[in-house]
Amino acid sequence: MAELKKPLFGNIKGSFGNAVFRQRNGKNILVQKPASYTLPETEDYQVRTTKFRMSAKISSVINSVDTLKQIWNDVKPKNQSLYNHLISLAYPYVTVDSVNSSLKIVPDSKVGVRLNNVNLLQDKLTVNLLPLTVASMIDPVKEKNGELISLITLVNPIGNELPDLDVVAVKSNLVPINLDSALSFEFIISTTNQMKLSSYQNKSLFSSLITYDENFDMVHYSNTFFADLS
Numbered sequence: 001m002a003e004l005k006k007p008l009f010g011n012i013k014g015s016f017g018n019a020v021f022r023q024r025n026g027k028n029i030l031v032q033k034p035a036s037y038t039l040p041e042t043e044d045y046q047v048r049t050t051k052f053r054m055s056a057k058i059s060s061v062i063n064s065v066d067t068l069k070q071i072w073n074d075v076k077p078k079n080q081s082l083y084n085h086l087i088s089l090a091y092p093y094v095t096v097d098s099v100n101s102s103l104k105i106v107p108d109s110k111v112g113v114r115l116n117n118v119n120l121l122q123d124k125l126t127v128n129l130l131p132l133t134v135a136s137m138i139d140p141v142k143e144k145n146g147e148l149i150s151l152i153t154l155v156n157p158i159g160n161e162l163p164d165l166d167v168v169a170v171k172s173n174l175v176p177i178n179l180d181s182a183l184s185f186e187f188i189i190s191t192t193n194q195m196k197l198s199s200y201q202n203k204s205l206f207s208s209l210i211t212y213d214e215n216f217d218m219v220h221y222s223n224t225f226f227a228d229l230s
Contacts, residue, residue, distance in 0.1 A: 047096055052087070054094045054165040058153070059086035061167040062105055067149055067210060071221055075107045096164065099153040099204055101226040106208045111137045111222040113209050116182060118227045120203075122194055125187040127172065127207065127227070132179045136222075140177050143211035143219045148172040148185045150207040152193075152229065154200035166200065168193050177211060203229035 062068050063083055076085045093100040114130040127148055132138055152168040170193070172185035189197070197203060209222040 050096045050164055051091060051094050053163075054099075055087045055090040057163075057165055057167050058090045058094070058099075058103070058151070059083050061151060061169050062086055065149060065169050067218065068105060068208075070218070071106050094165070097156055098202070099155060099165070101204070101228075103153075103206055103226075104224045105149070105151050105206045106221050106224055109208075109221055109223045111209070111211075111220045113222045113225060115225050115227060118205060118229065120197075120229050123189050125170070125189060125205075125229075127185045127187070127205070129183045129185075129209070131182055132177070134179060136179065138177060138179065138211060138220060140179055142213055143177050144214050145174045145216070146177050146183070146209050146211045147174050148187075148207045149210055150187070150205055152197070153204045153206065154196060154202070155204075156201040158199055158201060162199055166196055168196060174212075197229075201230065205229050 060083070062072070063086065069082065072082055072086065076082050090103060093103040113132065113136060116128040116130045118128070119126045127150075148171070150170050150172070152170065154166040154168070155164065157163070157166075170187045170189070172187050175183055175185060177183075205227040206224050207227070208224055210218060211220045213219050
């Protein structure tokens with residue numbers, strides 16, 4: 001890159017041969033045109049591209065859920081955007097045809113829950129948790145209600161026209177917190193999401209329990225827990 005200290009031609013923009021003239025802070029800058037670049041066709045490159053695209057999709061969906069966005073913004077590095085931070089976290093857990101069960105939709109937490117079972121119907125998903133108990137680190141005096149926020153990842157599409165991965169974000173109903181009783185959460189599946197779920201062979205559920213005080217302000221979130229919906 002060269003800078004014209006005393007330009008004779010005023011402001012110059014455009015190209016001439018292999019030279020490109022640009023304007024920066026009122027100065028004429030001369031740079032060389034980049035050489036042509038051909039994307040590699042290696043299998044390794046295609047795998048990396050697919051993994052990045054899948055990780056970006058997961059990041060985008062997490063970023064679109066206000067509660068999850070708030071949780072991650074509190075812990076992400078200050079010099080990195082949340083979107084890029086989430087891509088870097090998701091990338092190790094995706095392959096070209098799967099999403100690893102260790103994927104996290106929330107940061108690590110001291111709050112733990114135990115999954116009992118899940119039941120997926122066409123228009124409704126039910127997630128049942130075992131009783132939380134005192135060991136869950138939840139205080140029912142302060143934490144009055146809870147909901148599940150979940151991501152459903154879809155891989156191995158039935159049709160070639162579909163993307164390698166799709167991601168659906170869903171929220172359950174609110175339920176009262178009780179440490180001694182099993183908790184049951186229901187998700188209503190929209191018609192659009194029903195069509196998405198029916199178009200993929202493999203479906204996985206990644207969820208976190210979010211608790212709220214009497215004013216419906218968030219108090220805690222649990223570690224991510226996984227369920228296979230296939």
